[in-house]
Amino acid sequence: MSILKRGLPVPDPEQPILPEDEDAVLEKLAKQAVKRGMTVPAILFLESVKPLNFIASQTMVFFEPIVQSVFSIRDYDTLRSALEKRESIEILLLKIEDLDAVHLAREKRIKKYLKALKKDWTWYQRWVPFMGPRITIPEEVLNPPEKPAKPEKPVEPSKPEAQE
Numbered sequence: 001m002s003i004l005k006r007g008l009p010v011p012d013p014e015q016p017i018l019p020e021d022e023d024a025v026l027e028k029l030a031k032q033a034v035k036r037g038m039t040v041p042a043i044l045f046l047e048s049v050k051p052l053n054f055i056a057s058q059t060m061v062f063f064e065p066i067v068q069s070v071f072s073i074r075d076y077d078t079l080r081s082a083l084e085k086r087e088s089i090e091i092l093l094l095k096i097e098d099l100d101a102v103h104l105a106r107e108k109r110i111k112k113y114l115k116a117l118k119k120d121w122t123w124y125q126r127w128v129p130f131m132g133p134r135i136t137i138p139e140e141v142l143n144p145p146e147k148p149a150k151p152e153k154p155v156e157p158s159k160p161e162a163q164e
Contacts, residue, residue: 017085017087017091018082018085018087018088018091021078022078022079022081022082022088023091025075025078025079025082026079026082026088026091026092026095027095028075029079029092030092030095030096030099031099033096034096034099034100034103039096039097039100042096043093043096043097046089046092046093046096047093049089050089050090053083053084053085053086053088053089054083054084054086056083057080057081057083057084060076060079060080060083061080064076064080106142106143109141109142109144110137110141110142113137113138113141114135114137117135121133
């Protein structure tokens with residue numbers, strides 16, 4: 001590409017934006033944020049530092065000798081290389097939001113199941129914590145079956161035109 005030509009090359013929509021290993025590290029980071037209940041603080045932090053992601057990756061290079069003793073250096077290097085790309089923060093935000101939506105839907109199903117279950121309990125089972133029955137939540141409440149894809153609309157046959 002010439003220096004005089006302006007503009008960026010158009011990315012290929014068929015290719016993934018990030019390599020598999022960088023995508024896996026971002027997925028792992030998103031799962032940890034949702035697992036620890038830090039979804040909202042993580043989103044706020046990532047939105048606020050989105051313009052500084054390259055500087056953050058270079059800061060990670062500076063702190064690498066210190067972090068080496070605590071974390072896996074391979075994942076650390078992969079995360080650093082992922083943060084060098086501008087799209088990585090947005091991809092991480094989308095992953096956190098998707099995982100949080102799944103987590104909240106699961107919590108809603110569990111609460112609904114427990115509410116229906118508690119209707120059959122006696123008063124002391126509801127109000128005295130150690131007198132309640134043991135509860136096992138069925139697998140279909142924890143992990144519901146996948147919803148089948150919507151069937152396509154059948155194609156209606158065209159009406160024959162009147163012959164003259």
